[in-house]
Amino acid sequence: MEKLPPAIRDAHSLVVISPHLDDAVLSCGALLGTYVRLGRQATTVTLFNGKPQHPLSEAAVSFHESIGLRDDPMGSRETEDDNAHALLGAETVRLDMAEALYRCDEAGRHLYPGGQDIFVKQGDFGEKEMVARIAEALSAVPAVRSADLVLAPLGVGNHVDHLLVSAAARLLDRPAESVVWYEELPYILYDHCAGWEETVAHGSPFLCRFAEEDWERKLDAIDCYASQHPILWFEPEFRRQEITDHASKLGFGTPAERYWTSQ
Numbered sequence: 001m002e003k004l005p006p007a008i009r010d011a012h013s014l015v016v017i018s019p020h021l022d023d024a025v026l027s028c029g030a031l032l033g034t035y036v037r038l039g040r041q042a043t044t045v046t047l048f049n050g051k052p053q054h055p056l057s058e059a060a061v062s063f064h065e066s067i068g069l070r071d072d073p074m075g076s077r078e079t080e081d082d083n084a085h086a087l088l089g090a091e092t093v094r095l096d097m098a099e100a101l102y103r104c105d106e107a108g109r110h111l112y113p114g115g116q117d118i119f120v121k122q123g124d125f126g127e128k129e130m131v132a133r134i135a136e137a138l139s140a141v142p143a144v145r146s147a148d149l150v151l152a153p154l155g156v157g158n159h160v161d162h163l164l165v166s167a168a169a170r171l172l173d174r175p176a177e178s179v180v181w182y183e184e185l186p187y188i189l190y191d192h193c194a195g196w197e198e199t200v201a202h203g204s205p206f207l208c209r210f211a212e213e214d215w216e217r218k219l220d221a222i223d224c225y226a227s228q229h230p231i232l233w234f235e236p237e238f239r240r241q242e243i244t245d246h247a248s249k250l251g252f253g254t255p256a257e258r259y260w261t262s263q
Contacts, residue, residue: 005206005261006177007148007149007177007178007180007261008031008149008180008206008208008259010148011040011147011148011149012040012041012148013040013041013042013043013143013146013147013148013149014031014032014035014040014041014042014043014147014148014149014150014151015043015044015045015141015143015144015147015149015150015151016028016032016042016043016044016045016150016151016182017045017047017138017144017150017151017152017153017165017169018044018045018046018047018153019046019047019048019099019153019159019161019162019164019165020046020047020048020049020099020161021046021049021077021078021080021081021225022077022080022081022084022222022225022228023046023153023162023184024044024046024151025044025081025084025085025088025218025221025222025224025225026184026185026186026222026225026232027153027182027183027184027185027257028151028182028257029084029088029217029218029221029222030208030210030214030215030217030218030255030257031151031208031210031257032044032088032090033087033088033089033090033214033217033218033221034208034210034211034214035090036088036089036090037089037214041091041147042088042089042090042091043090043091043092043093043143043147044085044090044091044092044093045092045093045094045095045138045141045143045144046081046092046093046094046095047095047097047134047137047138047161047165048097048098048099048100048161049074049077049078049081049094049095049096049097049099050074050096050097050098050099050102051072051074051075051096052073052074052098052101052102053098053102053104056102057101057102057110057112057113058113058114058115059101059110059112059113059114059115059117059118060101060102060110062115063101063115063231066230066231067227067228067230067231068227073227076227077225077227077228078094080224080225080226080227080228081224081225083224084221084222084224084225085221087217087220087221087224088217088218088221091143093141093143095137095138095141097133097134097137099161100112100117100118100159100160100161101118103127111126111127112160118159118160118161119157119158119159119160120158120160120163121158122155122158122163122199122200123163125160125163125164127160127164130164130168131164131167131168131171132168132171134164134165134168135168135169135171135172138168138169138172139172139173144172147178148178149178149179149180150169150172150174150178150179150180151179151180151181151182151259152165152166152169152179152180152181152182153165153166153169153181153182153184154166154181154182154183154184154196154200154201154202154260155184155200156183156184156187156188156193156196156200157184157187157190157193157196159187162184166181176262177261177262179262180259180260180261180262181201181202181203181259181260181261181262182257182259182260183196183201183258183259183260185243186232186233186243188246189242189243189246201260202260202262203260203261203262204260204261205258205259205260205261206258206259206260206261207250207251207256207257207258207259208256208257208258208259209251209254209255209256210254210255210256210257212255215244215247215255219240219243219244222239222240222243223240
């Protein structure tokens with residue numbers, strides 16, 4: 001890790017802020033595992049793992065059917081997440097907030113009733129008050145307060161939960177150099193997200209290249225999220241190759257994750 005920026009190279013404790021249960025491992029799994037292998041502290045803090053409240057929206061019902069989890073979808077997803085973090089050796093903290101599919105207004109109306117409603121324009125999400133709530137919740141987590149380095153999502157793909165978390169991370173009372181931004185997998189692989197660098201990237205990019213054992217460990221951890229594979233990839237059986245091909249192209253032959261410094 002000697003060629004990395006000091007914020008990454010010199011940090012002894014790392015926190016990845018994850019909107020959903022799989023985001024940190026998908027996007028930063030190799031770095032999480034590498035930190036653990038080097039004897040450093042690595043923790044994921046997940047915002048949106050709250051159990052859904054009934055009645056569900058049509059979008060939520062459809063989502064549960066597509067992932068094959070109807071009775072206790074969040075409990076099953078947490079088990080997948082536990083298994084992934086056990087492989088990486090990383091710790092996990094969960095804040096139990098409701099994700100967009102389950103959030104309602106004060107009158108009980110679903111905020112995102114349609115399947116595509118969770119995808120919004122940059123800066124055009126309506127839950128402005130959620131940004132401050134998320135920032136306050138993150139600031140109360142001891143691991144976040146004490147971490148040498150915090151990784152936060154850029155918001156690639158325009159999922160409202162990712163945009164809210166990204167905006168909240170900018171409110172954290174931390175030195176700018178101690179916050180680094182990650183680009184979200186699998187959105188960076190989707191054709192309809194091409195050109196995202198021009199709209200959501202800020203600061204300067206840098207690469208973290210990984211040894212084969214660290215990269216394979218990330219792929220194994222991603223395999224743990226079996227319920228999510230059918231909705232994240234058009235051809236789930238080729239996911240490991242697709243992820244590795246993209247990462248190897250980034251790293252000029254060596255699998256890499258790309259991160260962005262703060263401006």
